[in-house]
Amino acid sequence: MHEPLNELISLMFVKQLDSRTFEGSSRDIGTGRVYGGQVLGQALKAAQLTVGEGKTVHSMHAYFMREGNHNIPITYHVDITRDGRSFSTRHVVAFQQNRPIFITDMSFQITETGLEYQPVMPILKEPESYKSLKDYDISGINKLSDKLQKLIKLSSPFEIKPVPPADIPPDSSKQKFVWIKTRQKIIDDADIHRAILAYISDYGLVTTTLIPHAIDFETPTLQMASIDHGMWFHRPFRVDNWLLYAYEALSTSNARGLGYGSIYDVHGNLIATTMQEGLIRQIKKGG
Numbered sequence: 244m245h246e247p248l249n250e251l252i253s254l255m256f257v258k259q260l261d262s263r264t265f266e267g268s269s270r271d272i273g274t275g276r277v278y279g280g281q282v283l284g285q286a287l288k289a290a291q292l293t294v295g296e297g298k299t300v301h302s303m304h305a306y307f308m309r310e311g312n313h314n315i316p317i318t319y320h321v322d323i324t325r326d327g328r329s330f331s332t333r334h335v336v337a338f339q340q341n342r343p344i345f346i347t348d349m350s351f352q353i354t355e356t357g358l359e360y361q362p363v364m365p366i367l368k369e370p371e372s373y374k375s376l377k378d379y380d381i382s383g384i385n386k387l388s389d390k391l392q393k394l395i396k397l398s399s400p401f402e403i404k405p406v407p408p409a410d411i412p413p414d415s416s417k418q419k420f421v422w423i424k425t426r427q428k429i430i431d432d433a434d435i436h437r438a439i440l441a442y443i444s445d446y447g448l449v450t451t452t453l454i455p456h457a458i459d460f461e462t463p464t465l466q467m468a469s470i471d472h473g474m475w476f477h478r479p480f481r482v483d484n485w486l487l488y489a490y491e492a493l494s495t496s497n498a499r500g501l502g503y504g505s506i507y508d509v510h511g512n513l514i515a516t517t518m519q520e521g522l523i524r525q526i527k528k529g530g
Contacts, residue, residue, distance in 0.1 A: 245400065245426045245427050247399040247400040248400040248401075248425055248426050248427060248429070250270060250400070251270065251400040251439065251442070252429060252430070252435060252439070254267065254268060254269070254270055254281060254284075254285065255284050255285060255288050255435055255438040255439060255442075256288070256435075257285050257288050257289050257292075257319065259292060260318075262293070263293060263320060263321045263322070263323070264318065264319070264320055264321070265285075265288075265289040265292070265318070265319040265321070266316050266317065266318055266319070267281075267282075267285040267289075267316065267317045267319065268316055268317075269281060269311065269312075269313035269314075269315075269316075269317065270313065271313045271314075272313075276310040276311055276312070276313065277310070277311030277312065277313050277317070277344075278442075278445070279307055279345075279445045279469045279472065280441065280442035280443065280444060280445030280446060281442060282307075282311060282317065282337055282344070282345045283303070283305060283347070283441040283442065283444065283445060283472060283474075284438035284439060284441040284442040285317065285319065285337075285438070286303075286305070286319055286335045286337060286345065286347050286349075287300060287303060287349065287437060287438050287441050288434060288435070288438045289319040289321055289335060290321050290333040290335050290347075290349050290351075291351070291434050291437075291438075293321050293323060293333060294326075294331050294333065294351045297353055298330075298331050298351040298352055298353050299351060299352065299354070299433070299434075299437070299476070300349055300350070300351050300437060300476055301350055301351065301352045301475065301476050301477075302349065302350045302473075302474065302475045302476070303347055303348070303349040303350075303441070303472075303473070303474050304347060304348050304349075304471070304472075304473050305345065305346065305347035305348075305471060305472045305473075306345070306346050306347070306470070306471045306472075307344070307345055307468070307469045307470060307471065307472070308343055308344055308345060308346065309339075309342065309343070309344040309345075310344070310468075311337075311339060311344045311345070312339060315339050315340065316339075317337050317338070317339055317344070318337070318338045318339070319335055319336070319337050319338075320335065320336050320338065321333055321334070321335050322334040322335070322336075324348075328353075329352060329353050329355070330350055330351065330352050330353075331350070331351040331352075332348065332349070332350050332351075333348070333349045333350075333351070334346070334347075334348050335347050335348075335349065361477070361512070361513040362505070362513065363511070364487065364489075364507040364511040364513070365412065365415065365418075365420065365487075365489055366412070367406055367410060367420060367487070368406075368410060369509075370404050370422035370485045370487075370509070373404040373405070373406060373407070373422060374404065374405075375402055375403065375404050376398055376403040376404065376405065398446070400425060400426060401423050401424065401425055401426060401443070402423070402424050402425070402426050403421060403422070403423050404421065404422040404423070405419070405420075405421050405422075406419070406420035406421065406422070415491075416454075417454055417455055417491060417492045418451075418454070418489060418490060418491045418492075419447075419451060419454065419490045420487060420488070420489050420490070421446075421447065421487070421488045421490075422485055422486070422487055422488075423443060423446075423485075423486055423487075423488055424482060424483055424484055424485045424486060425439070425482050425483045427483065428483045429482070429483050433479075436480065436481055436482050436483075437476065439482045440476075440480070440482055440486075440506070440514075440515060441474060443482065443486075443488070443506075444472070444474050444504065444506070444515070444517045445469065445472065445519070446488070447488075447490065448472075448490060448502045448504055448517060448519040448521075449467055449469060449500055449502055449519055449520075449521030449523070450467070450502075451490040451491065451492050451500075451502040451503075451504075452492045452493070452494070452495050452500025452501065452502050452521070452523060453492075453500070453523070454492050455492050455495070456495070464525055464526045464527070465523070465524070465525060465526070466522065466523075466524040466525075466526055467521055467522060467523055467524075468521060468522045469519060469520075469521045469522075470499065470519075470520045470521050470522055471519065471520050472517070472518075472519045473517065473518040473519070474515060474516070474517050474518075475515060475516045475517075476514070476515050477513055477514055477515060477516065478508075478512050478513065478514045479514070480508055480512075480514040480515075484508060484509060485508070485509045486506055486507065486508055486509070486514070487506070487507045487508075487509070488504060488505075488506050489504065489505045489506075489507065490502060490503070490504050491503045491504070491505075493518075495523060498522060498523060498524045498525075499520055499521065499522060499523060500520065500521055500523040501518065501519070501520045502518070502519050502520075502521075503516075503517070503518050504516065504517035504518070504519075505517075
C-alpha cells in the first residue's frame with residue numbers, strides 16, 4: 244500500500260489503554276504542530292470503540308484549545324455521557340503532558356428509516372477531467388514555498404484534484420471545489436472510513452474564508468489556525484471513492500473566519516456537512 248496512506252490508516256487505530264482511555268501518535272507534516280484533522284479522526288475512533296456495534300456517529304462538535312506537539316503521544320479520555328436505545332453521547336478530551344489540547348462532543352445513532360432530502364450537488368466536470376495536486380511536485384519541490392510544500396505533504400495519502408476557477412459557476416464565486424479520495428483502496432472498516440473523512444474535513448476549510456478578500460493563504464503576514472469544528476454524517480460512503488468537497492465562505496469578522504462545507508459522493512449523494520471557524524489575523528509588518 245502507498246506508504247503515507249498506510250501511515251495515516253495506522254494513526255487512526257488508536258491504542259486502547261483501558262476502557263475509556265486511548266493513545267494516539269502523530270504524523271509530522273512539517274507545520275511544527277499536530278494537524279487538526281488527525282486529532283478529529285483519532286478522537287472519533289476512540290469514542291466509537293466505547294460505543295460498540297449498532298450505532299454510528301452522526302455529529303461531532305470540537306474545539307482546538309492548544310497546538311499539539313507531534314513528538315509527544317496524545318491521550319484521549321472518553322466520558323460515556325449517555326447510552327440510550329437509539330442514541331449514545333460521548334465527551335472526549337485530548338491531552339498532552341496533562342494539558343488538554345482538544346475537546347469534542349459526539350453523538351451516535353442506530354440506523355433508522357425516515358424522510359429524505361438534500362440539496363443538488365453542484366454541476367461540475369468529472370474528477371478525471373482535472374489535474375491532480377501531485378502533478379505540481381513533479382519537478383523541484385524545494386522550489387515551492389514552505390506553506391505549499393507542507394500542503395503537498397499533508398495531502399500525500401490522497402489523490403486531490405482542485406476544480407480551477409474557470410470551471411466554477413458564476414453564482415458560486417465565494418466557493419471552491421476539490422475532488423478527493425485515498426490513493427488506493429483501503430480496508431472495509433466503516434469506522435476507519437469515517438475517521439479518515441474527519442481527517443479530510445479539516446483540509447482547506449478555513450482558507451475558504453479568504454476567497455471574498457482575494458488573499459492567498461501563503462501571505463507572509465497572515466496568521467491562521469482552527470478554533471472549532473462541526474461535522475455531521477448523513478449517508479454511507481467510502482473515502483477510497485471520489486468525493487467532492489464543496490467549500491463556501493460565510494463570514495469574516497473580529498480576526499475570525501467561518502467556512503461551510505458539503506461533501507458529496509460521485510453519484511451526488513450528500514454524505515457529510517462541515518463548519519469551521521478559524522483565526523485569521525493579519526500581522527502588521529515590524530509588529
